[in-house]
Amino acid sequence: MTPFYKELKRLLEPLEKGSLLEIHDIPTIPIPCKKLTVNSKGDFKQTRRLILITTQSLGCPKAIVCGMETIEYREYHPEGRIESSIYISKVDTTGYPSIKNITAIMIQAYLISLGPCKVYVFACAQPQYLFRDSANYCEKKTKTLGDRALIGWWRNILSHPTLWNINTQNISENDSTLSSIKKTKGWWSIPGVDDERQAVHATGNRLKNIPGVVWKYGYPYDPKANIKDVIPLFEDDTKARLSAALCESKGGRDSEDTINVEGFWEILGHTEECGAGRLTAFLVLDLTNRTKPKDNTTEKMIMRKSFTRIWNTMMDLFFDTKENIEKSTKKLEATILEYRPAVEPYKIHTLGDPVDKRASSSVDKNNTEVRTLSSNLIKKKAGSTSPANGLESSSIKTSSAENTPVVNVLGNSLIKRKTPVSVPAVNVLRSSLIKRKTTENTPKVNTLEANSIKRKTTGDIPMSTVLENNLQKRLKTEE
Template structure:
């Protein structure tokens, strides 16, 4: 089965033939984390766990060419009793993708690796009642590779291009599972761009949405509140997840510091519509760049709710002039960044830890000396099927599994490197790999991938997309040829009944009078 294939097999089947690369997959065990949603008054926090996954790909050494990191993506997986939340935290390219000899007309290797990695983490968790893949897309020069913005080969996508790119990547994952007869989950996607109304937001939908019948749309320009929470009538404070390094979470914290009454209601924001309208004025959403929030929801037994947008939720209609004025910045390599901004190399500082782990949530009776959850207590902590959860965690773990402190050390080390130019990038790549070996005490790390996908042939399982391009079939339409027109003008008119030429009377120019003007 596809969901049992290891990541190396999936990547090999997805990467074009002739492309070789090295992969490094690091993960953590699930640990207790802060709740995704604020609890309603008089109710405790919902038990939540978080595990981190980091995947980096590099061009292998080839003669005098040293190994260089090409692309990296970080994904956090939150588990609650009612929800599995897969959050794409950060993604970035270093500007050296030209080192990978991708065949002409082949799909983007960065997009292929991203969608394949999401599928790998998603497939074994679709047994849960509800699974959400979420991210926010905000264009910046660099996120994970300091100094990479100075590389001439790096193509920094602008805000609109980045939102459309992520929409296509997630749509590829959606259609891959939608057309799989073995999957019983229903899947839809929602997109919100603060400052854009519904019509403007639809311009960011992937082109493949044109294939969907009008009666069964797959993309909606609204916030999927009915699909994320059980009671959508609560104040907005309890309806929006708090994710790390997310503009929504920072806005929620600011509103909490302003005023909260006994019912959990804010003073200035009374509804979700108000929340998204106010988001369009936030600096992160109004500083001349658009920000896209995307949710892809897999849900079982909710076909009627998934077939239409939420009845009580409308997309924000407010459009700010600052958000609509976008500066175009084009280059040569895609930069894909849904997370927090990283400053330039000079004075670079580490952002807050990617995994929002709080030691106060750790029960000493259920943890070992590394702070990890005891596997025997994991299922009872989040209220899910223990066997399925153990299988999902085991089948998707990285080649190296570290604890959260070690993981944060690796992320901090990455943010202190320098990827300006090939020499510094090669030195930083080697230093980061050695840091993994030092922290994990592993003897080796990484594995080689040899592409097997043949460009132009039918896609193999795990290739990240299984939907062929649409074919437009036009019937009973015949283009008029120039030769036909010439034949008609050169041949004399013939009476079809007598087969005799028809005499055409032509009046002389002197006999034609124009009607006088009145």
């Protein structure tokens, strides 16, 4: 397998040019420890490992961006066989601006570097794990994943194709090693959620369909088996804490009286860490089908008491602001470097293309480049003049004043405008073209000529006038 540093370098070097990354990989010398299960026949040794990544860009101080603590267990069997179990205990970020997805890249490089083993992850959303008060840093608040998103994130990380294309460049399609890599198995389970359909729905369908791992919902243990016979209990593990609590509740009796796996998993769903309205997940990845690494490299390790001093120093620092992250990085590195050469950091310079690939040449760091269009592409207004220096605009390369942003100028003829959506088109008809009809509620009106209207005298006409008119009508009748 590729060493962790070399794999991390392979993944990070092609990224945008201009960043200097330092990787602190701090493993301890293996020491004897308790057996992971009661039925284990070999002797166990444990290695604690702390990985920190710092970044430094042009004009910016060095700062820690992410870190991970793992506990690596190795079981030495009497016949010489060695089995490895890896528990990823803590993964955290400071929130300091850095390369996108650098935490995922760190985890993938670490997993690729491992030999045959089983990997165990407990996905539990917390605002901070390694970096004190980092939950209060404004940049981290907007990026911290909730419990549902975190479960999907972990499963997608463990399913990434990069993990399963290991050393396949020189392997033929019919090679058994390649076929074994493609058959990697994984288990995932959410305490309190019975089946996969409900689990996928509970996580918001955040699980990508990525080839590489054949995932099965549940746990890789016999449901009726005794938990201490089959479930590995790690240091600082929620399963180990629950097992100890159950043992105490029974008066410290032997493991024969311990609950079985099915009942244990049901209880997990009601504990403070896995229940109370939150979602957590246990993930197991079986990488035992990998080839054994060649013993051509020697890991640099430190004593456990030295590791504890570095750890305690980190726990006493503050990461709640950008300034405190930079100060804490400086203090922590000073403590780590006291144990040189065993903890000498690895340096990686990113060498990839810049984000703006349109740039044709580099410019002075204090100036920004202004791009102009050739004169035949610019529609000029009346009265406009050519550049004062007499050069054609297509040959002019101008540097703007300091702190002036890059400006791309387009001519009016190149800009396609459209009518605003909020202004609808209106068709106006002349009044003679408008045909009106009466509504159902409007009564029909018949218009009479003025000479056909019989008028009635009103009380306002004087009586003498009325008598005179009647007399004239009678005289005309008698004639």
